[in-house]
Amino acid sequence: MSTHIKTSTLQLSASGLEVVRKDAVKAYPDECCGFLFGTETEGRKITLAVPVTNHKDGDKRRRFEIHPQDYLRAERLAAEIGLDLLGVYHSHPEHPALPSLTDLEMALPYFSYVIVSVKSGKVVDERSWKLNESLGLFEEEFIMQPIHLS
Amino acid sequence: MATIIIPTPLRKFTGNQSTFKVNEAGTISEAILSLTNQYTDLKKHVIDDQGKIRSFVRLYLGDEDVSALDQKADTRIKESDVISIVPAIAGGIY
Numbered sequence: 001m002s003t004h005i006k007t008s009t010l011q012l013s014a015s016g017l018e019v020v021r022k023d024a025v026k027a028y029p030d031e032c033c034g035f036l037f038g039t040e041t042e043g044r045k046i047t048l049a050v051p052v053t054n055h056k057d058g059d060k061r062r063r064f065e066i067h068p069q070d071y072l073r074a075e076r077l078a079a080e081i082g083l084d085l086l087g088v089y090h091s092h093p094e095h096p097a098l099p100s101l102t103d104l105e106m107a108l109p110y111f112s113y114v115i116v117s118v119k120s121g122k123v124v125d126e127r128s129w130k131l132n133e134s135l136g137l138f139e140e141e142f143i144m145q146p147i148h149l150s
Numbered sequence: 151m152a153t154i155i156i157p158t159p160l161r162k163f164t165g166n167q168s169t170f171k172v173n174e175a176g177t178i179s180e181a182i183l184s185l186t187n188q189y190t191d192l193k194k195h196v197i198d199d200q201g202k203i204r205s206f207v208r209l210y211l212g213d214e215d216v217s218a219l220d221q222k223a224d225t226r227i228k229e230s231d232v233i234s235i236v237p238a239i240a241g242g243i244y
């Protein structure tokens with residue numbers, strides 16, 4: 001068995017990051033959620049974040065759920081605009097940006113899972129995670145600081 | 151030929167194909183079975199140990215949730231039908 005550790009990176013556009021942070025603050029104290037779109041030609045680059053309703057029936061402060069219809073729409077949008085559906089973001093109100101056991105249980109291969117930590121209504125951290133299927137664990141993706149143009 | 155749309159995170163199990171054309175006439179179940187027979191690595195992400203659709207996966211026929219159809223996955227499909235495999239997206243803080 002290989003012990004090679006792969007460090008993947010994720011580029012997040014300033015505008016995409018802005019959408020994610022604003023959604024996290026707006027939804028607080030509930031969890032927010034949304035989809036991440038972009039390209040993967042030269043590494044993974046998220047260029048668009050699209051918020052969706054947290055459809056969880058019950059405690060939205062601790063759980064999020066995306067409606068299957070919203071998932072269908074996200075796949076269709078990706079095909080229409082020529083971007084790849086690359087992941088999902090959600091927030092952790094009053095908790096660190098670390099994936100929970102529930103997050104791990106529900107994790108799909110390939111997707112980047114960006115988690116935003118919100119404390120007292122303010123974004124304090126964001127980190128990205130990707131499932132390592134063979135190990136059954138999340139591996140952190142290094143988020144490269146967005147480049148601000150203009 | 152009906153079409154099955156593979157969700158992006160599972161496309162690595164279909165050689166990056168986003169769609170699958172179903173050759174034979176039949177039901178939704180049969181269409182999914184022909185897909186997972188062709189791409190065996192995909193199978194465990196869609197079908198459970200009892201041979202049923204996994205609880206973490208929904209099927210849509212066009213814009214209809216297959217579980218809401220009268221005959222569910224036994225519904226017969228037409229050539230123009232589009233079946234989507236929709237993975238559950240959820241999580242939380244603990």
Ligand SMILES: [Zn+2]
Nearest residue numbers: 103241242243
């Ligand atoms: Zn979470």
